[in-house]
Amino acid sequence: MRRSEHLLENYFELITILDRGGSYRYASASYKRILGYEPEELLDQDLFRFIHPDDVNRLRNSLDSLQGNPGVTHTAEFRFKRKDGLWAYLESQVKTLPGESEEAITIINARDLTELKQAEKAFLENLTQLYRKNRHETIISSVTQSVHQSINLQEVLENAADSMSRNIQGADCVAIYLVEVAGSTFPAKAGDLSPADSTTVLPVHSNSPNDAQGMLVQAQGSPQAVLKAYRGYPDWFIERVRRIPYPEGFTWKSIISGALRYCADAETDTVIGQAGREVGTKSYVSMPIRLKNEVIGVININSLEKNAFDEEELKLVESVARQIEVAIKNAQQAEELRQSEERYHTLFDQSPVGVYIFNSDFTITHCNKKMVQILQSSY
Structure with a gap:
């Protein structure tokens, strides 16, 4: 009998016998090696005091269902608290058998899956990182290529909005705004920036110490953040936010501060506008776009989930903003060259x-x- 018990313990790793109420009647010696407990200290203890709270109901339901089906084997996975306080993942074969005086007993043969679960988790994390890296590289490559192949700013903005929408996880809606104000010292190329208004100009919004209030300098008109490219928003939303007057919403909050704004929970946000709430925004990113030391626009990304973006994704949006800045500079230089040629002619x-x-x-x-x-x- 002793030899059979020794072989059984080594084969199944963990052997448990419970009474009808779920208390230990027997624990194999392997409990010490795997979970840190002496078998004797488990006797008469309730099994469920060692089970992870999230797994208790599922395991209890499994054991209850076996009470009326003696001899039937059920496979269960659950987390068991080791003596050192860590959680071990166990895979078990559970069945009930008639015991002494017709009292049913539950036999659990289990093996430790902790290392396997940890390896699976590491594999999935690596796979996720690789997946995200590939998607991020796709965005940067696409935007960079369009920047270097075209001086058409609108084409670059459309490509950037499309790439971010398709490749940033959680980016349900993407919008790119540029600030427009009449009377600035920076004339914009009308065909690129505002087909409807040939007098539209880029703003000169500075975050230098000399402009501590964050006001638009050298601006003679009322500034507006004008939507230039977008993906994912419904038509009714676009009509309401196509032009955002100074200083409304988180769009202007980012422009005025010149700093990245990330809201992980829009329900607690005091800056988001009514349209943003109605469209279902749960979290958002607003990244300033600069030209030299001046904030000239923003990239807004809205998600329908809370806590949608992490640090890597914020850095990615920043990289896209820098590429857009290059495109704006290229468009500006092309316009300056065109004007210079016109003056020459x-x-x-x-x-x-x-x-x-x-x-x-x-x-x-x-x-x-x-x-x-x-x-x-x-x-």
Whole structure:
């Protein structure tokens, strides 16, 4: 008998016999090796005082269902508190048998799955990190490529909004705003920034110590945050937030402060507007977009779940904002070049003196109207 018991303990790792009430009548010696308990200290103890609270009801229901089905084996997984206070994951085979005086007993043969569970968790975490890394690289690659291939700012903004919407987990809605205000010292390219208003200009909103109040400097009109690209929002929402006047909502909060704003629980937020609540926003990110030292817009990402974004995703949104800043700078430089060329052609064509350009063979390649008149009058 003693030899059989020794073999049984080594084969099943953990052997438990419970009475009908769930108290220990027997615990194998392997409890000491695996869970840290001497078998004797478990006798007459209630099994469920060692079971994780989240697993108690499920295991209790399993044991109750076996009481009326003696001999039937049921597989159960649960967490058992070790003597050192840590939780061990156990996989068990449970069945009931008639005991002495017809009293049913429960036999549990269990093995420790803790290392396997830890390995599974590590594998899933690595897989998740790899998945997220691939998605993040997709966003950065897509936005960077569009920045370097196009000086069309609207095209870059649309691509950025689309990439973030498809590849950031929890990004249910994405919006990119640029601030517009008449009278700024930064004229914008009308075709890129505001097709409806050729006088639209980029703002000069500074976060320098000289502008401690965060007010728009050198601005003569009423500033508005204007929606330039978006994904995921319903039409009714877009109509309400297409133009956000200063200083409403978390959009302007981010522009004025010049700092990232992350709200993990919008229900407790005092800045989010009514439209944001109605669309179902539970958490959001608002990332400023800068040109040199000036805040010129924001990226807003709304989620329908609380605590939707972590530090890595916030850094990713920041990287996208930096790429958009490059695109805006490229568009600005292209516009400045266009204006410079226009000024050159105006001066060249309207000069009161004759001007011509010739190549190395002394062949005239360009001449203005005045030069044409001079040459014609010479013949």
